[in-house]
Amino acid sequence: MTVLTNVKREEIEKLVHSNSQYKFVQEEIKTGYEEIRLRTSQVNLILYTSGKLLLQGKPEAVEKIAKLLAKLGIGKKAESEHFRKETGWIIGSDESLKGDTFGGIVVAAVKADDKIRQQLLELGVADSKTLNDKEIFNLFEKIKALAPCEIKSLLPEEYNQEYHHRRNVTEILNKLHQDCAHYLLPGKHVVDKYPGCTVGDIQEEKAESKYAEVAAASILARAAALKQLSYLSTLAGFTLPKGSTHVQEALQELKDRNLDFKKFVKVDFKNVSEFLKKNSGTFQKT
Numbered sequence: 001m002t003v004l005t006n007v008k009r010e011e012i013e014k015l016v017h018s019n020s021q022y023k024f025v026q027e028e029i030k031t032g033y034e035e036i037r038l039r040t041s042q043v044n045l046i047l048y049t050s051g052k053l054l055l056q057g058k059p060e061a062v063e064k065i066a067k068l069l070a071k072l073g074i075g076k077k078a079e080s081e082h083f084r085k086e087t088g089w090i091i092g093s094d095e096s097l098k099g100d101t102f103g104g105i106v107v108a109a110v111k112a113d114d115k116i117r118q119q120l121l122e123l124g125v126a127d128s129k130t131l132n133d134k135e136i137f138n139l140f141e142k143i144k145a146l147a148p149c150e151i152k153s154l155l156p157e158e159y160n161q162e163y164h165h166r167r168n169v170t171e172i173l174n175k176l177h178q179d180c181a182h183y184l185l186p187g188k189h190v191v192d193k194y195p196g197c198t199v200g201d202i203q204e205e206k207a208e209s210k211y212a213e214v215a216a217a218s219i220l221a222r223a224a225a226l227k228q229l230s231y232l233s234t235l236a237g238f239t240l241p242k243g244s245t246h247v248q249e250a251l252q253e254l255k256d257r258n259l260d261f262k263k264f265v266k267v268d269f270k271n272v273s274e275f276l277k278k279n280s281g282t283f284q285k286t
Contacts (some may be wrong), residue, residue: 002055006051007074040061093181094111095173097229104157108149109189110143110147110215123139128222149153153228154172159172170196238250
């Protein structure tokens with residue numbers, strides 16, 4: 001599998017009418033995230049709306065097509081993921097929303113053996129931080145259909161209750177990672193290491209760039225997080241922001257709408273607690 005970036009649709013369409021030794025045939029697209037699909041006798045070419053072109057097929061044939069495209073000045077070869085070559089059943093887990101003011105927390109786990117691991121790589125699984133939202137949702141469905149997986153998603157109200165009980169987000173994460181992995185046992189559990197992590201057979205920083213299973217889990221976790229934020233935005237009546245940097249206007253909007261903060265944000269976050277203290281005389285639902 002090879003990925004090219006900065007590819008335009010018109011460049012790929014020209015291949016169909018080119019005088020190349022390869023016969024490019026256009027096929028029907030399969031998702032709303034695809035611009036165009038072509039195939040040769042041994043290679044599939046999928047151009048996504050993000051401008052990424054995925055080449056799939058026999059390695060030797062893919063390499064030949066990639067060289068042809070380079071000669072034509074089409075796209076730029078992306079840095080490939082260099083995942084570790086594991087054997088046997090591996091369970092990878094990762095989380096999302098941990099640092100976001102809005103939303104609760106999500107942990108996902110994916111289990112793979114040698115065969116499934118190779119199929120994950122062929123899908124184009126990568127660290128979720130390198131993918132846009134459309135690519136995330138596209139891969140989300142494919143990963144769920146391909147590999148055993150488990151997702152634990154706590155809404156803000158559930159997160160706040162857990163935090164009130166434990167007074168420690170690390171304990172919440174440890175429990176969710178362990179629960180996800182336990183559901184998928186047997187297998188060697190690899191965790192994307194976070195401060196205070198005490199679960200997993202292997203705890204490694206940036207594991208999503210080293211293990212295909214953790215990369216796949218990071219995609220599931222982010223997709224579930226995006227779905228949760230969309231659901232909460234519908235409840236709130238306005239679009240909730242990601243992250244924790246530019247959230248003051250959204251916090252003010254919650255207050256102006258007289259909404260219960262516990263149902264939308266992590267009330268233990270410093271920016272939330274400071275906002276609530278400043279508005280304690282005019283706001284009741286804390």
